[in-house]
Amino acid sequence: MEIKRLHLASLQGRDGRRWPVHGFVVTHDGDAVLVDTGVGGPQEALDDWRVVNRSVADALAELDLSPADIGLVINTHLHFDHCGQNAVFRHAPFYVQRAELDRARREAPQLRDWFDFAGARFELLDGDTEILPGLEVIATPGHTEGHQCVVVRGDGGAFDLLIGDAAYTPRVYEDPGTDKLPSGQASDLPAWRDSLRRIQALSPDRVHFCHHTDVIHR
Numbered sequence: 001m002e003i004k005r006l007h008l009a010s011l012q013g014r015d016g017r018r019w020p021v022h023g024f025v026v027t028h029d030g031d032a033v034l035v036d037t038g039v040g041g042p043q044e045a046l047d048d049w050r051v052v053n054r055s056v057a058d059a060l061a062e063l064d065l066s067p068a069d070i071g072l073v074i075n076t077h078l079h080f081d082h083c084g085q086n087a088v089f090r091h092a093p094f095y096v097q098r099a100e101l102d103r104a105r106r107e108a109p110q111l112r113d114w115f116d117f118a119g120a121r122f123e124l125l126d127g128d129t130e131i132l133p134g135l136e137v138i139a140t141p142g143h144t145e146g147h148q149c150v151v152v153r154g155d156g157g158a159f160d161l162l163i164g165d166a167a168y169t170p171r172v173y174e175d176p177g178t179d180k181l182p183s184g185q186a187s188d189l190p191a192w193r194d195s196l197r198r199i200q201a202l203s204p205d206r207v208h209f210c211h212h213t214d215v216i217h218r
């Protein structure tokens with residue numbers, strides 16, 4: 001298993017700073033799995049967040065991959081900066097928590113053309129699930145109702161965690177009790193804190209963030 005990070009966009013956070021947007025490709029025995037597809041959505045959303053966007057195909061090309069090489073997509077959640085280019089992968093199933101698809105259909109009808117287009121094939125998950133040998137998702141509600149993180153197990157039991165937006169930054173990850181959470185970090189604070197405690201109890205060897213370029217090493 002190998003994890004490669006994609007630079008998909010940058011956007012301006014509510015704090016006025018530029019935040020990167022990362023997705024990840026996990027390759028294993030010729031399989032390539034994409035975790036999150038980058039930014040898309042109505043122009044107002046892109047303007048609001050001052051998005052500097054890239055096509056996911058261009059980002060994949062840097063890894064000598066094309067969209068056709070991606071056999072399945074995992075969306076950590078269905079915010080516009082994580083599922084915005086799902087339609088590029090019409091050939092692939094989207095592994096999403098059922099609770100998250102329900103939430104997004106309810107709360108974000110303006111994004112439906114981007115995640116819920118005609119022909120979108122969902123593999124709906126109810127909690128922790130093994131996707132492939134050594135590749136699992138764990139349900140981590142709190143950022144959104146159906147948020148999930150991705151666990152990648154290497155040889156010898158070491159493991160990497162692709163944390164999605166369960167924590168935006170290493171600082172939040174290390175101090176979830178802080179009362180200075182970035183705007184939007186938790187839609188349900190008690191559930192979010194429970195999820196962070198659970199993630200920390202797993203003590204991942206490395207943690208990779210969608211909106212921060214540092215990787216935490218244990």
Ligand SMILES: [Zn+2]
Pocket residue numbers: 079081082165210211
């Ligand atoms: Zn995000």
